[in-house]
Amino acid sequence: MHKFLIRSFVSSLVLLFTLTVAAVAKDVKAAFVYIGPTGDHGWTYQHDVGRKAVEAAGFKTTYVEGVPESADAERVLRQLANSGHDVIFTTSFGYMNPTNKVAKEFPNVKFEHATGYKREHPNVSTYAARFYEGRTILGTIAGTMTKSNVIGYVASFPIPEVIRGINSFTLAAQKVNPNIKTKIVWAFTWYDPGKEAEAAKALIDQGADVIAQHTDSTAIVQMAEKAGVYAFGQASDMDKFAPKAVLTSVENNWGPYYVDRVKAVANGTWNQKDTWHGIGDGMVVISDLDSQMPADLRSKVKKLQADLASGKVHSFTGPIYDQKGNLMVAEGKTADDGMLAGMMTYVKGVEGDIPK
């Protein structure tokens, strides 16, 4: 009896507390779901930089890191939606189906899914960045700076995002230097510093004097620094890890978009949309250009950056041929977003096959 009294007293206290919290929390709360740890200094790290920008704008945020792209994701999303979050950002491609499924159950919660294409319910938006525009700039620099005419490229997984990057990079490099060869090594990981370093070392040993990467750690630029070759930073400015090797970095800048969307939720102006922003909208940022690059190259890059931003130049402008010589994009045309989103063939000039 005694125990029962205590128990009911405690539970009513808990209930009271919950009700009070629910009544007080009227501010907009945003939640972020991450695939990796915030400490990866790459993909997730940059999303978390964006979250901090939301926090700095005066909103409450929470995040859950290391969420597998499985049924676990659904559980996490449901939990977040249940605990009073008004907008939830799911920051990995594999959250696409869980996001849409949970969105159906919580029509009053807004869902923002990164890099996906499914918007099955009116409360789901998608967003992504045109990183390939950044790679056009890197390709231009690589093609100009290489002396061996062999450029190494450490790739992660054979998905359209990565293939598009390789193509965009190679097209730009060929434009300034038709003799270059792009050697690609697939690391089959997004981040594993040891493996990435080994992949970069293999490319350097085989004569590459500029290394590009589509994996997330800083191991590659550090390896380039050790070996005395050039490299580019990925996702964040990696210059301090390899001051001599890093010529520039392509940064993922999610902050402005996140702040924008959370504000829209607060104002009641949030609506469903599909966002694919590039250099022009500031979602893709090019870090400072290294002074080792000749002045004329730097000014050329600056101009290219401005032209990509204004839309005067498109990364995929015809004529573009695939490896077999079939026309992919006709002269004077540019690749449309549908083609870019599903790109699974190499352009002419890329060596090797796409692994299955």
Next chain:
Amino acid sequence: MIIDINFIGLIIASIMASAVPLILASCGELITERSGVLNLGVEGMMIIGAISGFALMTVTGSLIIAIFGAMLAGVLISTIFAFLTQTLITNHVATGLALTIFGIGISAMIGKNFVGIPGKEFPVLFEALKDTMPLLGPILFGHSIVFYFAFALPFITSYFLKKTKIGLIVRAVGDSPESASNQGINVRLVRYACILYGGAMSGLAGAYLSMIYTPQWIENMTGGRGWIALALVVFSTWNPIKILIGAMIFGGLTIIQFHMQAIGVRIPVQFLTALPYIVTIIVLVVISRDSRKIRLSTPSSLGKSFHKDN
């Protein structure tokens, strides 16, 4: 593609560099297992070593403090394992797994403040001699002190186990703790010491990764190397010299694979990732068919708790 002799030297040097953490952790675990203790926490101890080494290097600026601090951190975390399995007589397998999970978690927590900080350059020895010889130059010279230590360690370990009295005691404890105990050997003390030594070597292996191989801190940066080190001990049939060979094969797989890709030859990556474990299973099958070999190499009391009746 012209394959010259220097190129082969470079590849072998890369393979050796990637084998270093495997050799260190495996040789440590080998001593632990030879004393009859199965510690599956290698991955956890390695990652603790990695963050401790990196953190100490950043905070104190001293590479020596960082290296020894990482080993000490390995010792400390393995003390938990030793206390649980030897004093409280818990199950080795479950405790080891818990140690790995604990290590990964706590390293991530400590590491939060060390993300995005570039590491310091670690000095290499005999750099000037590197170009004096084709092939052998890049293999022999221009490496860190830890590299040379790792390649000496299997021989030291082998000598220790075969030729020294303490080595004999370790083996006796691993093969028959009851008999050893009857001879007046403090089984628990020996096992404690062997577990702590294994922890120190795993810590050093982790520090090599975060301070020398890829000088930075990233969560989960050991990337399963602790598990490969464990597989390597079985692969070697508890023989330190074979660890050397196994580490070169296991460590070399990815490097060879990357070189093949760059040349244009494709091998399924998933297959190569699984290969160390497949090879280990094959070795297990082979040795378990030969009872004599088992008797010679596998510590008979491996993974079994020892209750001392007073």
